[in-house]
Amino acid sequence: MAGRIEDYALIGDRETAALVGADGSIDWMCAPRFDSPACFAALLGDEENGHWWIGPAGRPRCTRRAYRGDTLVLDTVWETTAGAVRLTDFMPSRGSGPLVVRVVEGLSGRVEMGSDLRLRFDNGRIVPWTWSVDARTAAAVAGPDSAFLHCDRTLGTDVSRRCTSARFTVPAGARISFVLGWSPSHIPPDMSTDPAAALDQTLGFWSSWAANCRYRGPFSEAVMRSLITLKALTYAPTGGIVAAVTSSVPEDLGGERNWDYRFCWLRDSTFTLSCLLRSGYREEAVAWKDWLVRAVAGEPADLQPLYGVGGQRRLPESSAEWLAGYEGSQPVRFGNAAVGQLQLDVYGEVVNTVYSAMRADVPIDRHVWALIASFMDHLGRHWTEPDAGFWEVRGPRRHFVHSKVMSWVAADRALRMARVAGLRGSADRWRAMRGEIAEEVCRRGWDDERSTFVQHYGSRQVDASALLLPRLGFLRPDDPRLLGTIEAVRGLGEDGFLRRYSSDAGPVHEVDGLTGGEGTFLACSFWFADALALTGRRREARDVFERVLDVRNDVGLLAEEWDPAVRRQLGNTPQAFSHVALVNAAFALHGTRENGRRQGARRRPAGAHA
Incomplete structure (x- = not known):
């Protein structure tokens, strides 16, 4: 067993x-x-x-x-x-x-x-x-x-x-x-x-x-172990970083949320690039950026949420009936059907990654600028559509607020890069797009009664992905709407840890179309610490950060989720997203003043002019 x-x-x-x-x-x-x-x-x-x-x-x-x-x-x-x-x-x-x-x-x-x-x-x-x-x-x-x-x-x-x-x-x-x-x-x-x-x-x-790490602050052992883990999850020949080394380790013991995570998600790209560059690993950051650009090259309409370690696109999902599953959790899946989903936020992740790399003086080839322009043309025509969202739900498509915000990020970052990239002719169009998205999100994605952004238009659900708003620059850290959303996200807490989202109308499966539950999401808990630090509540942020550190295993590793009731890790392991979030939260709490200024330079209110 x-x-x-x-x-x-x-x-x-x-x-x-x-x-x-x-x-x-x-x-x-x-x-x-x-x-x-x-x-x-x-x-x-x-x-x-x-x-x-x-x-x-x-x-x-x-x-x-x-x-x-x-x-x-x-x-x-x-x-x-x-x-x-x-x-x-x-x-x-x-x-x-x-x-x-x-x-x-x-x-x-x-x-x-x-x-x-x-x-x-x-x-x-x-x-x-x-x-x-x-x-x-x-x-x-x-x-x-x-x-x-x-x-x-x-x-x-x-x-x-x-x-x-x-x-x-x-x-x-x-x-x-x-x-x-x-x-x-x-x-x-x-x-x-x-x-x-x-x-x-x-x-x-x-x-x-490891000697090249430039993090200086408390919990350096935890940061170093996370960085070593990320290096171990990197496929050296291409620079791609897998989400985890396992497949079908369940998010709910005995349940069906059993996914294959041995692939590379675009959604992780900006987080990972930031984590590596901050920590002093420029070579790995450049390799990750290069893998990303090679993987996404092609028609903008064909952009996928995830790719294989070599950039391969076909990752067909199948079940392994001969395997009983971890503690009886069925089905055991290999491959991942999310590869065929429409997830509009990944366009924002790609553009934001290129922007972050440019700011860090990572060389950007001329053909990449043309690729970004083609992505923006495509996104400009399709950002109004519903999609599967940040959490890759397997239920019906919705107008997820995070997807709209990431479309705003794409327009914002493209506008900032326009002069450098020789794309000034598109600036007016991207500026208008950015303003239109910001207006719609603040109107249709905001619940005035509860003083919070919601998961998708027309819902009353709160989503932990809203904790990324201050990091993305959509709102200033002191914006009342952001502060109200952070307070609302507290409602996702269970024993000091955060779930991804909740439903006032029923359990989580009513959003994603699957049966069973799931644990608290460790990256979300680190995002909460990050958001608290960025909004000035550093003591509480440190308490949250330390609480999540305490559930690492004896050698410093984290899976995807944590079950506070039975005090067990859940999901595929070790999880890159959890360790990236740990490092980024550590920098938010204890980074150098230079890091703080670089982070602060990115914050602009929704719809701000470049």
């Missing part, structure tokens, strides 16, 4: 990743990249769907674990009556394919240990043919996939079709290394990895990368 979501730690090589449980079992890994089929899928089923366990006999939960400094090298320690042992897990930068290295080291006494490897290709469905290559190496193959397991000791490994097992004793001072590698079945695997050298290289890479 899979562990709790917060039981898992992340290791990765910046092309794919694995989740390691507190019992020493790797229950999730896709190969060769984030959006490939999983070869370990026990997270969404059971051990027969693929896992790799190493730990003391009896499979106890670890005594403690931690990342080694500012790296993605994980140390897990068990202290037993017979002695103590440490398991070090990491994924080195790859050569021909992904590698998982696991090093067992005796700390004291003599500890009886075990290793069980069950490879299951094609998302836990296919049992490969497995055989012994020699006394220290086993191999497996099925269709396009192959893998090998090599140990630097002869352990008397038992190799069968369904499981490769070893039982061994580790005395104090002894060290045993395992290397698992994946390769296409038609290419011979490279089994030349030196575990000790790979560990030194991996520690050096992450320590050197």
Whole structure:
């Protein structure tokens, strides 16, 4: 049975990743990249769907674990009556394919240990043919996939079709290394990895990368761990950043809100770019911007909310009936049908990302300006239409206020860039568009009786996305309408955390068309802290920020949601949006004066003239 979501730690090589449980079992890994089929899928089923366990006999939960400094090298320690042992897990930068290295080291006494490897290709469905290559190496193959397991000791490994097992004793001072590698079945695997050298290289890479962080303030450990996590979620060959490494980890245990998050969302682009640039990671910010521009190139009408890590557009959604689902949560989905939704806010995200990059002196190629102009022409004709909105609801389209505000953002940022981009001939049209949108939002999206902006025209629902208004510059931080909206959003709170939205007419499923509930949304809670800080309530903002930090797991990771009732993380993990929001909120609370001036320069009242 899979562990709790917060039981898992992340290791990765910046092309794919694995989740390691507190019992020493790797229950999730896709190969060769984030959006490939999983070869370990026990997270969404059971051990027969693929896992790799190493730990003391009896499979106890670890005594403690931690990342080694500012790296993605994980140390897990068990202290037993017979002695103590440490398991070090990491994924080195790859050569021909992904590698998982696991090093067992005796700390004291003599500890009886075990290793069980069950490879299951094609998302836990296919049992490969497995055989012994020699006394220290086993191999497996099925269709396009192959893998090998090599140990630097002869352990008397038992190799069968369904499981490769070893039982061994580790005395104090002894060290045993395992290397698992994946390769296409038609290419011979490279089994030349030196575990000790790979560990030194991996520690050096992450320590050197982390040293470039320029955040200076309280909670620097939390900020650094979030940035390392974002780096681990980056697909190095293209610069795309996946929303999470998992698929179908539920937002409601036993429910149907189970989505595949192993893709790159445009909506995250501005938040992520800001987070990276503020933190000193210009190279990653440029790579993310470049991925974005390549992905969205084409006809403006074809703009998608999300893309694959390589920029691929077809991400068909299907169900995996052979997987029981995390704690019985069905269906298990791979692919994401939201790729075909109309989400007008993503045009604003793209234009805002290019604007933010330009302000940070990131080079913008000439063809990008033409692309932005074509997006604006398209948006100018379609911003009045209903869409699926920020939360990608699978119910009917509506006139979501956030989508309209992001259309305003697109017009505002395009207008600001017009002179630099040589697009002054369109300035009058964009200025008029910006004013028209602002007037409509303030008239049709405002509930005068409740003194708040609503989720969509004609509703009385409050939506946490309204907390982004001060950051987007739609209203000044001291605008009474903004302050009233922040107060109304408090009503989304549950035990100090915020839900995405509520319905006066009924439960959340009446908005998105799905059954069941969901937890509180961690990014929304960070946005609340951010909005409070920007409107001058810094002490309360810090209280909110610290409350959310407290629900990170023991190695500093956050999933998408939190259930205050049962005190468990929910949703896909680790969630990039949660960690980006953590970093941005930390800067809002504790950033430098220069950062504060740069943020403040972006704030303008709705409909302001450029």
